[in-house]
Amino acid sequence: MTSGLLPHEAEVVDRQDETPDMFSLRLRFTDPEIQTTYRFALGQFNMLCLPGLGEVPISIVSDPDDRHAIDHTIRQVGSLTRNLGRLEVGDRLGLRGPYGRGWPAETAEGTDLLIVTGGLGCAPSVSLIEYALRRRSRYGRIHIIQGVKHAHDLIWRERYSAWRQHPDVEVYLTADTGDTFWPFHVGPVTQFFERIAIDPAHCSVFLCGPEGMMRTVIQEMVRRDVPAGRIWLSMERNMHCALGSCGRCQLGPKFVCRDGPVFSYAELAPYLAHKGV
Amino acid sequence: MKVQRFLPRDRFPSLLDRLSEAGYDILGPQVRDHAIVFDTLASVDQLPLGITDEQAPGHYRLSASSSGRYFDWATGPQALKPLTFVPREPLWTSETRDDGTLVFRESPPEARPTAVIGVRACDLAALAIHDRHFLHGAVPDPHYRARRESLFLIAVNCSRSADTCFCIATGDGPRVRYGHDLALSELDDGFVVEAHTGRGRDLLDSLATTEVTLDQLQAAEAGSAQAADQQHRRLPAGSLPDQLQAAVAHPHWQDLNDRCLTCGNCTSVCPTCFCQTHVDERSLDGREAHHARQWETCFNPDHSYIHGVTIRAERPQRYRQWLTHKFGTWVEQFGRSGCVGCGRCITWCPVGIDVTEELAALCQAPDTAPGQAPDTAPGPVSGAAPDRQEPGDD
Numbered sequence: 001m002t003s004g005l006l007p008h009e010a011e012v013v014d015r016q017d018e019t020p021d022m023f024s025l026r027l028r029f030t031d032p033e034i035q036t037t038y039r040f041a042l043g044q045f046n047m048l049c050l051p052g053l054g055e056v057p058i059s060i061v062s063d064p065d066d067r068h069a070i071d072h073t074i075r076q077v078g079s080l081t082r083n084l085g086r087l088e089v090g091d092r093l094g095l096r097g098p099y100g101r102g103w104p105a106e107t108a109e110g111t112d113l114l115i116v117t118g119g120l121g122c123a124p125s126v127s128l129i130e131y132a133l134r135r136r137s138r139y140g141r142i143h144i145i146q147g148v149k150h151a152h153d154l155i156w157r158e159r160y161s162a163w164r165q166h167p168d169v170e171v172y173l174t175a176d177t178g179d180t181f182w183p184f185h186v187g188p189v190t191q192f193f194e195r196i197a198i199d200p201a202h203c204s205v206f207l208c209g210p211e212g213m214m215r216t217v218i219q220e221m222v223r224r225d226v227p228a229g230r231i232w233l234s235m236e237r238n239m240h241c242a243l244g245s246c247g248r249c250q251l252g253p254k255f256v257c258r259d260g261p262v263f264s265y266a267e268l269a270p271y272l273a274h275k276g277v
Numbered sequence: 278m279k280v281q282r283f284l285p286r287d288r289f290p291s292l293l294d295r296l297s298e299a300g301y302d303i304l305g306p307q308v309r310d311h312a313i314v315f316d317t318l319a320s321v322d323q324l325p326l327g328i329t330d331e332q333a334p335g336h337y338r339l340s341a342s343s344s345g346r347y348f349d350w351a352t353g354p355q356a357l358k359p360l361t362f363v364p365r366e367p368l369w370t371s372e373t374r375d376d377g378t379l380v381f382r383e384s385p386p387e388a389r390p391t392a393v394i395g396v397r398a399c400d401l402a403a404l405a406i407h408d409r410h411f412l413h414g415a416v417p418d419p420h421y422r423a424r425r426e427s428l429f430l431i432a433v434n435c436s437r438s439a440d441t442c443f444c445i446a447t448g449d450g451p452r453v454r455y456g457h458d459l460a461l462s463e464l465d466d467g468f469v470v471e472a473h474t475g476r477g478r479d480l481l482d483s484l485a486t487t488e489v490t491l492d493q494l495q496a497a498e499a500g501s502a503q504a505a506d507q508q509h510r511r512l513p514a515g516s517l518p519d520q521l522q523a524a525v526a527h528p529h530w531q532d533l534n535d536r537c538l539t540c541g542n543c544t545s546v547c548p549t550c551f552c553q554t555h556v557d558e559r560s561l562d563g564r565e566a567h568h569a570r571q572w573e574t575c576f577n578p579d580h581s582y583i584h585g586v587t588i589r590a591e592r593p594q595r596y597r598q599w600l601t602h603k604f605g606t607w608v609e610q611f612g613r614s615g616c617v618g619c620g621r622c623i624t625w626c627p628v629g630i631d632v633t634e635e636l637a638a639l640c641q642a643p644d645t646a647p648g649q650a651p652d653t654a655p656g657p658v659s660g661a662a663p664d665r666q667e668p669g670d671d
């Protein structure tokens with residue numbers, strides 16, 4: 001198991017371009033022993049390393065039961081993610097993980113799921129959706145609300161349609177700015193709330209994306225009497241170690257890398273109320 | 278049972294001799310660049326004999342003392358932190374082979390057995406906090422561990438406090454209680470030496486000591502009492518975590534905007550700060566890469582940078598992180614406050630900001646004068662966040 005600060009060599013076994021600035025990498029540790037003992041939970045993340053350039057935290061999007069490879073979907077935003085974007089099949093990089101506490105998929109069993117994601121890079125929500133759909137009978141109704149800034153950011157149009165094919169799954173898509181070929185909604189994710197009937201006693205709410213968006217959704221859920229302990233958020237903070245050591249990811253008393261990145265709103269409420277905490 | 282002996286002043290050099298014979302490198306306090314620093318100690322002549330320190334907010338001066346003692350000063354800018362949590366620690370090296378494959382190799386620390394003479398109760402309390410952070414988390418830190426285990430610690434009980442010391446208020450001093458191998462109480466004619474560990478006892482047994490007299494014990498106690506009496510800085514009564522959490526939007530934070538330079542001196546000298554930046558370098562031919570960690574401060578905007586957003590962009594937000602972490606959220610993380618009362622952050626603040634005064638102001642209800650809190654979010658779950666101000670916005 002790789003859990004310290006030393007990366008292990010991994011190989012790009014597949015690569016897929018998702019949008020002009022998003023891509024997916026399928027990785028495998030080159031040491032078969034590390035690959036076979038590697039286990040992760042839904043919503044955990046790895047540290048991806050390009051020697052000489054640095055390391056970045058990236059969520060795992062593949063299924064925890066898939067032992068053959070590890071999938072990551074990455075948005076090119078800065079120097080490291082751009083260089084990751086240049087990797088081709090067969091290229092090597094450093095990998096260490098998995099880290100953190102992921103989505104409480106088991107706690108949510110038997111309830112309806114409301115999954116709201118905003119912006120791009122919401123890899124954690126994709127892994128959660130795929131996970132739940134593969135285990136469809138364990139969950140009630142599934143509402144997926146995906147909002148992005150621009151219509152062209154909505155990757156995986158085929159996936160959205162595939163998700164819709166499942167029984168009792170609703171997918172709502174919206175962009176802040178539409179385009180000519182955009183058949184869906186324009187506007188904030190909140191516009192859908194009126195249409196969704198939520199049973200506060202039997203639902204689990206999962207959020208990932210801009211904190212402003214998450215706050216708005218939380219406000220609405222609290223208004224609808226969803227208990228704070230049934231609202232879950234995946235947080236992002238600066239991370240250098242992923243081990244609870246470097247102090248960079250602190251949010252109040254929490255080390256997001258170790259205590260999160262997924263938290264219940266009950267845990268975070270005091271620290272989300274104010275900016276710059 | 279406590280083992281206490283008396284080491285006459287003229288036999289003090291034999292302590293260094295025994296440590297050398299036992300294979301230790303010896304570090305001790307000495308004057309350099311007008312400050313007391315810990316460095317290699319070849320002889321007791323290098324110790325700051327007859328030197329004392331004057332400390333005040335933003336002020337540190339050495340001067341001659343009337344005592345003729347080695348340890349008649351309180352604290353220098355650093356003590357143990359740079360020895361165990363080093364300012365820059367190489368973590369691993371990687372090599373890119375011709376076929377593009379990579380090899381990663383851990384960089385083991387070169388830790389030599391080291392005896393440190395002259396650490397104080399506050400330094401040991403801070404060390405215990407770092408032990409908890411680096412050794413007793415989910416994944417013990419092998420670099421810290423190697424350095425930590427190489428140390429033999431000879432503490433000194435303070436008989437004099439600086440103006441900035443407040444270890445009484447934090448409960449960490451002035452008497453040494455734990456974490457040391459030997460503790461010295463300096464008297465005019467020698468030292469009361471107390472062994473706290475088996476190896477401390479072995480070392481003590483190898484010295485030509487005498488029985489401690491009651492007078493000597495009382496003189497040692499009187500020294501500690503004097504140090505305690507000299508302290509006048511206090512911490513606010515009641516739970517600081519609760520009060521700081523309640524003060525998150527206190528207008529007083531904005532007051533720091535005009536004073537705090539966000540230079541990070543306080544976090545550098547603070548013996549409990551542990552934040553790090555990981556840095557990467559590549560050799561010119563690109564084949565080798567080096568990964569190291571170095572000290573970081575939450576006063577650096579990069580500390581909280583995530584792509585496109587600096588979470589603590591405003592100066593008062595960064596001061597709030599420092600003070601709230603140190604005295605508030607630290608308690609939930611480590612079961613105690615992150616402050617051991619050493620006063621270093623007060624002394625070495627270039628503008629003389631005093632954490633005890635800031636805490637006192639923050640634990641007062643905001644007065645009616647309108648001030649601006651470091652955030653303008655009106656309350657819980659406000660959605661009115663401007664663009665690019667928040668994590669996840671693009």
Ligand SMILES: Cc1cc2nc3c(=O)[nH]c(=O)nc-3n(C[C@H](O)[C@H](O)[C@H](O)COP(=O)(O)OP(=O)(O)OC[C@H]3O[C@@H](n4cnc5c(N)ncnc54)[C@H](O)[C@@H]3O)c2cc1C
Binds near residue numbers: 056059080124239
């Ligand atoms: C738990 C977690 C999971 C993540 N999962 C994904 C994912 O699945 N897909 C994806 O595309 N992105 C993900 N991110 C964001 C991703 O880590 C950043 O986009 C990336 O670090 C940016 O690095 P850069 O060098 O390209 O950008 P730059 O802006 O050049 O960043 C420079 C440095 O700042 C730090 N930094 C910048 N942004 C972040 C950030 N968001 N989080 C932590 N450190 C940051 C890093 O140390 C980085 O090396 C995740 C972040 C976290 C915390």
Ligand code: SF4
Binds near residue numbers: 543616619620622632
């Ligand atoms: S906060 Fe200041 S007084 Fe307290 S331990 Fe740190 S440097 Fe010393």
Ligand code: SF4
Binds near residue numbers: 550575598
């Ligand atoms: S967050 Fe600031 S106060 Fe806390 S340990 Fe890091 S540098 Fe020190």
Ligand code: FES
Binds near residue numbers: 240242243245248256
């Ligand atoms: S990333 Fe280092 S403490 Fe969380």
